[in-house]
Amino acid sequence: MTLLTALPVILPLATAVAGLLLLSRPRWQAPIGLAGALALLAAAAALLVRTWRDGIQVIEVGGWPAPFGIVLVSDMLSAVMVTVAAAVGLAATVYSFRVVDAGRISAGYYALIHVLLMGVCGAFLSGDIFNLYVWFEVMLMASFVLLVIGGERPQFEAGLKYVALNLLGSVGFLSGVGLLYGAAGTLNMADLAVRVGEADADARYYTVVAMLFLVAFGLKAAVFPLYFWLPASYHTAPAPVAALFAGLLTKVGVYSLLRVFTLIFTQDTGYTRELLLWISAATMVSGVLGAAAHQDMKRILSFHIISQIGYMTMGLALATPLALGGALFYMVHNIIAKTNLFFVAGVVRRLRGSYELKDLGGLARAHPWLAAAFFVSAFSLAGVPPLSGFFAKFIMVRAAIETREYAVAGVMLGVGLLTLFSMVKIWTEAFLKPSPGGAVSEGAVGAASWVPVIAFALLAIAMGVGAEWWWRPMELAGQQLFDRTGYIEAVLGGGAR
């Protein structure tokens, strides 16, 4: 048995402990955070390579064999998500260097980022449904504190909305876990998959339970009609925190939907997939329309998070290997593009002191590099070739056409067009039009903010140009999700020892 599968959980915890122990030394906080983020990325990449080469990795924590103990499982979906999470964590840490004030740092800002990363990685790796719930709570607590520390009234108001609604989701999740355990007598997800699929299992009962999970994860993922908390809370957070939330938190909800609806709840796919199809389409459309109605850069981007989530859950609704792999490709693309848009918005705010489009202008002339980074990320989000978003949308549309869901393909293309409209709006208003106030005094932006912005823009280009290469692990992930027997065998078939 190897420790590697558990490292993405252990390393952030160790980093957080070190950071909190040295809380009285603010100057040490950022270096500790950086070292931890680098180590996490290295461990995640190693885990990805091993999962890619040797197949699904399982670790039985404490040596208690599955299905009795808790397992951490790394299939391609988990490994890819952990790696992307680590990359976002590193970028957000670097971005924070110059942006985060002393008050937040002495409140343990960098340590909290690592607690958040621990929750995210734990959720991606957990092979136990109750353990997944625990990681959700770790994530929720860390994100709540990150939202409110050093904050003023608006932050507290947003934090309260955020935590109240997420707790509601947690109640649904926990009730679902209880009902599942009451009927199946197990919490191990692979074991659950076997039990729920048994001939004498009551399929209708499990479908009811599945709906609880759909609501709980749907709330976290911010799908229609459960997304209203997201734009209300994200836009008050400091830029690196907003970027981290926008990039990762909703994706954990999407990941969990992908996991439970491909692994456990496959007993009544006719009903659940039809439902997911409608939810996804409604999410895409309502999110993009919400974005069209706003003039504040961060709010527009918040609504686009929602609209993009619809594409990912659509992959789950279509449920072919191509669509499932496509959902993962879409998630990775979206994390890269979306995180970077929030980074850019943060830089714009530092330069000009506003997120309001009417106050902004002339940024393309004054800051061509920033403009280029925004251009790449925004038009990648909108699906312009040859950027990553084009291939993400291409895969999804193709999956829709292959399953003869022509209306779905139409909705995807239409929403893509509206996304383009939104991005062009920001582009012309903030970057192209002359600055409204004539000459402007600009705030300083350090190199620490530029590095992640440029790096993520390059990633978005690399993912588009090298799409075929990036697609290979995602394709394997899609196959693993489509055919769950590999996962079940790896966990229950004595794969670990």
Added chain:
Amino acid sequence: MNSSILRTMARLLASLLLLASLYLLWRGHNAPGGGFSGGIMAAAAFVLMAVAFEPMAGWRATRVSPLVLIPLGLGIALASGFAGVLAGDGFMAGQWVTVAVGDGVKLGTPLLFDIGVYLVVIGVALAVIIPLMGEEE
């Protein structure tokens, strides 16, 4: 609150609560109890001090600041997981030694983990409650 009755009793009660919390922590391995409930009870002892005297009295009574107790406890819990790694049994696998007291007492890393939980719970509970007590004045 200004009550000499409470102040006199608080010291006594707080020590009793602390003793009971240690007992809960100890029996938790095989019976109801453990680091969490023990920690909550210990935190109650410090909160009682804070109510009887002044909020910061409860904070100081822990000797080690609650803000240090949190990472300390997390660190102890994490370290207990690595004992299994060093022994070659894997992360979090329990390791046991028998101490020759009476019939022989088995001590193991799960107890170490529970002590970590105990400290974290005290730290978090006090870090949440005591600053809020200060607010009302």
